[in-house]
Amino acid sequence: MAMATPAAGIPVHSAVPSTTESLSPIWHPSPNFGPRRDGLTPSLIVLHYTAMDSAQDALDRLCDPVHEVSAHYLIGVDGTFWQMVRERDRAWHAGAGEWHGQNDINSRSIGIELDNTGRHPFSEPQMNVLERLLRQIMHRWAIHPNGVIGHSDMAPGRKFDPGSRFDWLRLERNALAGRRGDPEGPRDAPVDQFRALARAAGFSADVDDETLLSAVRLRYRPWGKGPLRSADLAPLTKQT
Numbered sequence: 001m002a003m004a005t006p007a008a009g010i011p012v013h014s015a016v017p018s019t020t021e022s023l024s025p026i027w028h029p030s031p032n033f034g035p036r037r038d039g040l041t042p043s044l045i046v047l048h049y050t051a052m053d054s055a056q057d058a059l060d061r062l063c064d065p066v067h068e069v070s071a072h073y074l075i076g077v078d079g080t081f082w083q084m085v086r087e088r089d090r091a092w093h094a095g096a097g098e099w100h101g102q103n104d105i106n107s108r109s110i111g112i113e114l115d116n117t118g119r120h121p122f123s124e125p126q127m128n129v130l131e132r133l134l135r136q137i138m139h140r141w142a143i144h145p146n147g148v149i150g151h152s153d154m155a156p157g158r159k160f161d162p163g164s165r166f167d168w169l170r171l172e173r174n175a176l177a178g179r180r181g182d183p184e185g186p187r188d189a190p191v192d193q194f195r196a197l198a199r200a201a202g203f204s205a206d207v208d209d210e211t212l213l214s215a216v217r218l219r220y221r222p223w224g225k226g227p228l229r230s231a232d233l234a235p236l237t238k239q240t
């Protein structure tokens with residue numbers, strides 16, 4: 001029997017859940033937000049871990065006016081997720097720092113908190129929701145994969161989340177983060193070249209060599225130890 005052809009513009013339904021189907025967060029408003037400055041709209045998505053013991057603890061803190069912190073979204077270990085600030089508004093998640101020479105990251109970004117202490121892997125339901133949410137936000141605001149960054153990328157030495165357990169490669173493979181460069185990379189590792197490559201990749205904050213190396217390793221090779229090596233430069237080359 002021939003399959004009926006759907007009329008133009010009507011999506012074909014499938015038993016497989018679509019990765020683009022709409023997600024419905026639990027609306028749990030935070031008072032900690034303001035307007036985006038200078039007419040800015042989101043061009044970045046900043047990923048965080050909560051460093052707290054439970055999603056409920058994080059939710060309480062992110063909605064407490066005393067603490068003056070928030071994020072647009074929080075995703076729990078079991079995939080439950082909450083929205084605390086409208087995407088059009090400026091949540092208070094990034095703080096001081098810069099990326100590609102630009103500051104006021106809060107006015108330029110959407111902030112997503114992941115319920116994780118920083119010491120254990122991120123659960124599959126949580127990663128699954130994160131991926132679906134990223135796709136939707138990236139589509140809504142035309143954000144390039146290179147615009148998906150970690151808090152530690154823009155605040156080296158001050159912030160360490162989403163941390164060494166976060167699976168950046170998974171996001172890269174799914175075009176949800178900028179792909180790292182050639183694993184062969186350069187043969188030598190002069191610090192000047194490292195700093196230039198890191199800056200070109202976005203790591204523009206004014207920090208010392210060691211702090212910069214720690215931040216780059218946290219993102220690309222958290223197992224890396226000791227002095228600068230050519231392997232530290234490789235992920236920063238030929239990024240797309």
Ligand SMILES: [Zn+2]
Nearest residue numbers: 048049151161
């Ligand atoms: Zn953070």
